[in-house]
Each structure stands twice: as structure tokens, then as C-alpha cells.
Amino acid sequence: MKVPIISSWQSWKKSKAKAMKRFLEVVGEAMAYIAPWRRTLHQIGGHFGGGVQSYFLFLQFLVVLNFLSCLLIAGFVLTPSIVLQSSSYVNSSNIQTIPGKSECMDYSHSPQSLFVFYQYFLDLLSGTGFMEYSYLFYGFYNNTVLVSMEFSYNIPLAYLLTAVFYLIFCLICIVFRMGAVVRIAVKTGGGAVGGYSRMVFTGWDFGLQGNRAVDLEDERLKQHAASLTLAQIVGLYSLRAFLNLVVLGLNGGAFYAIFRATQFSQSNSGGTFLDLLVEYLPSIVITAANFVVPFLCDQIALLERHTPSTTVIMALLRAVFLRLASLAVLLFTLWSGITCSGNLQSPYCNICDYNHKQYPCWETRVGQEMYKLAIFDFISVVAVMILVEFPRRIIVDNCSCKLTQFVGRQAFVVPQNVLGLVYAQTVVWIGALFCPLLPVVNTIKFIIIFYLRKITLFHNCRPADRTFRSSSSNFFFFLVLLLGWILASITLIYSVAEIQPSMGCGPFRSLNMMWTVVPNSLLTLSDSTKRFMYFIGSQAFSVPLFIFL
Secondary structure (H helix, E strand, O other): OOOOOOOHHHHHHHHHHHHHHHHHHHHHHHHHHHOOOHHHHHHHHHHHHHHHHHHHHHHHHHHHHHHHHHHHHHHHHHHHHHHHOOOOOEEEOOOOOOOOOHHHHOOOOOOOOOOOOOHHHHHHHHOOOOOOOOOOOHHHOOOEEEEOOOOEEEHHHHHHHHHHHHHHHHHHHHHHHHHHHHHHHHHOOOOHHHHHHHHHHOHHHHOOOHHHOHHHHHHHHHHHHHOOOHHHHHHHHHHHHHHHHHHHHHHHHHHHHHHHHHHHHHHOOOOOHHHHHHHOHHHHHHHHHHHHHHHHHHHHHHHHOOOHHHHHHHHHHHHHHHHHHHHHHHHHHHHHHHOHHHOOOOOOOOOOOOOOOOOOOHHHHHHHHHHHHHHHHHHHHHHHHHHHHHHHHHHHHHOOOHHHHHHOOEEOOHHHHHHHHHHHHHHHHHHOOOOOOHHHHHHHHHHHHHHHHHHHHHHHEEOOOOOOOHHHHHHHHHHHHHHHHHHHHHHHHHHHHOOOOOOOOOOOOOOOOHHHHHHHHHHOOOHHHHHHHHHHOOHHHHHHHHHHO
């Protein structure tokens, strides 16, 4: 008798809603079935739990994201550029000379004809030589426009808009994935009673390992903190303040080392193995800083006497700040060299509005730096696996002395490994405008890393001493990834809207700013289309749209 009476219209809406829900569930199951490494991920989750599995799920997401980005770049930039090379309906302004700035267009377009036998290998690692004059880097693309009776295609406009939509597409994917993670985190949130029941029924997610249960340890330390006297509290917070100053000093030293290494590398280059090491010096210093400073910070964190969960969060925040800030320092150093530290009246920048002598094609140079960061990151992962992880496992398994048994096998630390992925993806986002095929390189790199991490996980690793809840930590991982996206977006916006493009290379060589290609292209449209586009960009459209959203 309490069942409400509904109309036929409401009944029809309910049935359609149920049908749509079932359809979406079927589609979701089908997408999950065809997702890459489905069985491998289930195997990892079954053996090592949801915490370790979250790393590989995050890596899977980045592989798919980079692969779809490759299709975007190949469809709108790479393929049209290849086709237009042989087209007879092409207008180009490559040979235009800007009065009074002829020396700014001096940029060699052909590598040396005679090579030492190892030169190809050096060029492959550094992105110079035959690699520099390829579709991999910005400087190889022309400011060409296909004009025919049927349609026209503007390479500079396509190049810029593809880079913009590439970042927008990545943002949409990140936000959607974060939304799914938040829903899971909210469902698993709650009070203490719900928390303890979840620990019982979802032990893998909480990483229960006997007396190392994370939440129980947190409760014990909170009770101990509540029993401290005022003098003990003041002493504890004074100690934490001093240790944080030490951490800031370590970060400052790392940033200064990156700044000096980048300056030295940019002013010294050549074609020998020693010169290759000099070119890789910023990558080496950044990688060393990302290893040494977090290790020292972890030791410092033990003295701060936080709860295990707070200690993990503090370590992650410090590592995130170091990794992203190190890239920011590298970009600032490059900007200082390219723009003469913003002083365009300097003798090096007063003619071309950028340092043409040292950076004849500054976009390609920035792309090469990002390329070298990506390559060296991959080399370091492989080197650590071959030279450290496998020998350590062999020694521990075959030596029974107390020292080796005390050291034991290495633990698969999820947060640090995830931050490594975030760092690698941020490098790709920053370099996408200057090295369009860097997402292709990163896709191949991440696929190889997936299998390498799987091998080292099953053969060399033991469960981590300090575990965490994958349901709540996944949101933090995507939040950090979003911070990397913001850093890359700031770099893109500043490069497009502020810095003078190189006059001797690239699709924007005849423009004062990269963004100028957009209004110039709008001027070629019909009057009705221009009026529509101006309306889209006006407050009369944007303000109501913002209120509606």
C-alpha cells in the first residue's frame, strides 16, 4: 500500500534510465576488458595489494593518454607536414627577409656531411645533428599553407592549436579520472567505526601487515601527542621548525646547483663523449637532486615524530615541490639565456629580441633539453634496475651474513615511483610545443617501464614497510599530476604570448609572437564567420556561459 503510484510518463523515464544505466555498465565492462595489461594488473593486485596496483593503474592511464595524444599530433601536424612537402598548392613565407634583421635568420638547415662512426649515437642521445633536422623538433617545420580550390590548411595555425588542444585534452582526462577517484574516496570515508570495519574487510587496501597496521599506529601516536606537556609541545614544534629550515636549505642548494649546471651546459657544447656529458649535466644534476634530497628529507622526517600517515604526506609534498621546482629552475635558466634575463636592450638581444648568437633556434634548444631529460630519466630507470636492484636481490638471496639480511630486498615504494611518472609526464607536457613527437617517445618509454617495473616487482621486491590506502592516495597522485600540467601550461602560455619566435626556423618565423597566427587567420575568414567568432570571444557570450556552467 506504501508503493507510490507513478504516471506512465514517469514509468517510461524510469525504464529508459535503467536501460541507459545497463548500457553504460556494459560499455564500461567492455572497455575494462580491452584495456591493456588487464590480466597483469589483476595479477599484481592479487600478489601485492591495491597500493602497488595503483602505481601500475596510474602508469596504464599515462600510456593510454600519451597514445591518444600521439594520434592527435600525427593527425593534425605530422601527416599534413609530410603531405605538404610534395604539394604544388603550397604558399610559403620561408624566404622573406625582415629589414635590418637578416642576421637573425642565420640558422643552418643541414648537418655535416662527414661523420665520425659514433656521431650518430651521440646525436641520438643529445637530439642534435641528424635528429635536430627532423620532424622531432620545432625547427624542422615550415610556415607553409596549402591553398587549393577545395580547402586550405595552415601549418602554423594547426601546430599551435594542436599543442593547445593537446594540453586541454590531457586536462579533461585528468579531471574525469580525478572525479572517479574522489567518488571512491568519499564512499570509503567515514567515522571510526566504519574505518575499523573497512580495515577488517578490505585489508589489502589498508596494507594490514600484523602490527604494522597504518590506522592503528596513527591512533596510538595521536594518543601519545595528546598526553604531552606544554614544554614538550614547544620543544617538539621548535625542533620541527628547525628541521624544516634544514629542508629548505637542501632544496635551495639543489636549485642553485641546477642553475649553475644549466648555465655551464648551455655555454659549452660539441661533438665528443665529454661534450655529451656536459650537455647532459642539467639532467644528471636534476636526477641526482631528486634522489639525494628526498632521501635526506626522509631521514629528517623520522626526527619530526609525526604519525605515519602525516610522515608519508610530508615526504610526498617535499618530493613534489623539489621535482616541479627543479624543472621551474631549469626553465628559468633557459629563459634568462634566451631573453637576456628580460633585458631586450642587451647587446645580445637588441637586434633580434632574443639571444640569437647562442640560441639561433631557441625553441629547438628547449625541445632538446626536454628530450634529454626524458631520455636520461629512462636511462636512470634501466641503470638502477640492472646495476642496483638485481645485484642486491642476488646478494641478499645468496649471502647469509647479518648485514645483507638486515638490508634485505628492496621495497617497492609506491609514492616515489608515482612521482617519477609525474615528473616524466610533466617534462613531456613542457616539451610538446618544442618537440612535437615527444609524446611518441614517452609512450614507448612508459610501455618499456611498465614491463621493467613488473619484472623487478616480482623478482626483486618485498612489501613496503610503510603502506597506505590506495583509495585515498590515488587522488593525491592525480592532484600532483595536475600541478605538473599547470607548470607546463604556464610555460606554453608565456612562450606563445611573450617571447619573440626564432626568425630563422619553425612555423612562426615571420611573426612577432606565436599567438599572432590566430588573429591573422581570423582575418582571412568571411565576414559572417568573423562576426560569429568575435561574438564567441565577447563578454556577451562568455559571461552568460560562465553563469550557466
